[in-house]
Amino acid sequence: MSELVVNNVSMIFDTPDGGQVEALRDVSFSLKQGELLSVLGPSGCGKSTLLNIVAGFLAPTHGRVELASTEVHGPGAERGMVFQQGALFEWLTVAENIGFGPMMKGTPQAEIKRTVDHLLETVGLQDFGDKAIYELSGGMQQRVALARCLANDPDVILMDEPLGALDALTREKMQSLVLKLWKETGKTIVLITHSVEEALFLGERLFVMAPRPGRIKKEYQLPFADAGLHQNPREIKASPEFIATREEILTMIWEMEEEIMGRAEAVGG
Amino acid sequence: MTFLQSLLERTGLIASGMEKRKTVTFGDTASVADGRFWSVLSVFTLALAWYLGSALELVNPIFWPAPSAVWDQFVSISGEGYRNFSLWEHIWASLYRILVGFGLGCLIGIPLGFAMGLSKIMRGWFDPIVEFFRPIPPLAFIPLVIIWSGIGERSKILLLFFAALWIMVIAARAGVGSVKLSKIHAAYSLGASKRQILMKVILPNSLPEIFTGMRVAMGVCWGTVVAAELVAAESGVGFMIMVASKFLSTDIVVLGVIIVGAIGYGIDILMRKLEAKLIPWKGKA
Numbered sequence: 001m002s003e004l005v006v007n008n009v010s011m012i013f014d015t016p017d018g019g020q021v022e023a024l025r026d027v028s029f030s031l032k033q034g035e036l037l038s039v040l041g042p043s044g045c046g047k048s049t050l051l052n053i054v055a056g057f058l059a060p061t062h063g064r065v066e067l068a069s070t071e072v073h074g075p076g077a078e079r080g081m082v083f084q085q086g087a088l089f090e091w092l093t094v095a096e097n098i099g100f101g102p103m104m105k106g107t108p109q110a111e112i113k114r115t116v117d118h119l120l121e122t123v124g125l126q127d128f129g130d131k132a133i134y135e136l137s138g139g140m141q142q143r144v145a146l147a148r149c150l151a152n153d154p155d156v157i158l159m160d161e162p163l164g165a166l167d168a169l170t171r172e173k174m175q176s177l178v179l180k181l182w183k184e185t186g187k188t189i190v191l192i193t194h195s196v197e198e199a200l201f202l203g204e205r206l207f208v209m210a211p212r213p214g215r216i217k218k219e220y221q222l223p224f225a226d227a228g229l230h231q232n233p234r235e236i237k238a239s240p241e242f243i244a245t246r247e248e249i250l251t252m253i254w255e256m257e258e259e260i261m262g263r264a265e266a267v268g269g
Numbered sequence: 270m271t272f273l274q275s276l277l278e279r280t281g282l283i284a285s286g287m288e289k290r291k292t293v294t295f296g297d298t299a300s301v302a303d304g305r306f307w308s309v310l311s312v313f314t315l316a317l318a319w320y321l322g323s324a325l326e327l328v329n330p331i332f333w334p335a336p337s338a339v340w341d342q343f344v345s346i347s348g349e350g351y352r353n354f355s356l357w358e359h360i361w362a363s364l365y366r367i368l369v370g371f372g373l374g375c376l377i378g379i380p381l382g383f384a385m386g387l388s389k390i391m392r393g394w395f396d397p398i399v400e401f402f403r404p405i406p407p408l409a410f411i412p413l414v415i416i417w418s419g420i421g422e423r424s425k426i427l428l429l430f431f432a433a434l435w436i437m438v439i440a441a442r443a444g445v446g447s448v449k450l451s452k453i454h455a456a457y458s459l460g461a462s463k464r465q466i467l468m469k470v471i472l473p474n475s476l477p478e479i480f481t482g483m484r485v486a487m488g489v490c491w492g493t494v495v496a497a498e499l500v501a502a503e504s505g506v507g508f509m510i511m512v513a514s515k516f517l518s519t520d521i522v523v524l525g526v527i528i529v530g531a532i533g534y535g536i537d538i539l540m541r542k543l544e545a546k547l548i549p550w551k552g553k554a
Contacts, residue, residue, distance in 0.1 A: 077460030101459035134553035
C-alpha cells in the first residue's frame, strides 16, 4: 500500500521588493491508498504550491513529502498529473497522447496499443484514437488527459483544476467520469478546484485552505463521493445535507476573500 | 436563385450565406475575405494597360518594353541562353546558392536557438551577438565577403548563410520559449527524461515558429541573392539583370524582374503548403 505523507511542509520565498511570502506554513496530512482528497481555498492560499510540491516541481523550504516511504525529490511517473487544459501534445494523435507515458518507458508497441485501446473505451473515446487533439471538444480533451495519466498506472493522481475550463454541463458529466475512474482504478487522487460544489461532490476528504500564510483551515469527511457512484448526481447536489455544507464552506471562503480585500485596501489606500 | 446570382456569389462579387444578413461589415474581416473577383480584375487591368501602353507606343521601349518583346527574350534565352548560361542555369545558380546558404543557416541557427532557449549561459553569451547582427541588412556584408572570398560561389553562400542564420536563431529560440510549462510538467510526470522532453516535446512544439522563421528566411535569402548577384557575380538571375541593364536591354531586365517575382511567390506558396502538411495543428490550439 502506498501512502502519501505530507509532513510539516512550509514554503517561503523572497519577493522582488525584498519581502517574503509564506505560501505554506506547516502543512501536514497523509492519504491512504485510494483516498480522494479535494482542496479548496481563495486565491493565494497556496493550494497550487502544495500540489506542485507533491508533484515534485517545487522543493519545500521545510518538511518533506513521502510516497510509499520514499521521499519525493522531483517529478516522477508514480505521481501522474492532470492539468486544466493545453497540456496535451497537439502534434500527436489522441492514441499517441495516451500512449506517451508507456512509450517513454520503452514498453513494447503491442502492449501500448492494448493499454490505449482499453483506456479509450474507459473514457468513452473508442472511435477517436486517430483524431488530432484540436479536433476534439474541451471535454473530450480532458478525457484524453485523464486517460493519458492512467496509462502510466501512477500510484497518485494530482489534478490541478482539471475541469476548470469546461462549461457547466460538460463539467458535471466529467465529474461523474472522475468518480467512476477513481472507483474502478482505486487510485489516490488529490484534486484542486475552485468549485465548492465539485470539491464536495468528488472529495471523500476536503481541505479548506486559508491564505497568508497558506494553511489547512478546516478538514471535512464527506459521504457524497461514495453516494455519487450509484445515485443521481443532481439528487445528491440538491440534498439538504449537501447544500448546508456548501453554504458553510462558501461563507468561510467569502469571509477570507473579504479579509484579503480589506487588507489590500488598507495597504493601497 | 438565378444563375446570374449564383455566379456572382461564387466569384465573391456579392455576399453569400450568412454574410448576406450581416448589417456590420466594415471592420469584420470575414466579410472582406472573398475578394477573388477583384484580384482577377486587377491582374487583367495591369496586363491590359501594359499591352495598350506599348501597342499605342505611349512609352519608349528603352524605359519599358512591350510584352511581346519580353516574351521573345524569354523564348530566346531559354533556348540559346545568355552570357554562357541558359535561363534555367541562371535560375538554378540563384536557387542553388539559396538552398546551400539557407540550409547551412538552419543547420547552425536552429541548434543555436535551441541552446539559447534552454541554457542561461548560452542565452546570455549569444544574446548580444545575435541582437547586434540581426538588424544589419545582409547586403551590408557584401564588400566584406567579397574581400574574403571574391565574387565566386563561396561569397554568395556565406552571405546567404549570414542572412538566414540570425532569423533561424531567433525563430528557434522563440519556438522553445513558446512551450507551455504545463506540457513540460506533464511530460516529466509521465516519466520522460530530459532528452525525451527535448526530442518529443520541445522540438515538435517549436516547429510552428521554426517554420515561420524558415519562410521569412527564404524570402530574405531570395532578395539577398538577387541583390548580391547585381553587385558581383558570373551567373544567376540578378547577374542577368545587371548585365542586361548595361546594354540597355530593358526587355531582359523586365524578364529578370518578373522571374524574380514569380520565383519568390512560388517559394512562399511552397513553404505554406509544406507548413499546412507538416504542422496541421498550427493556430488551432
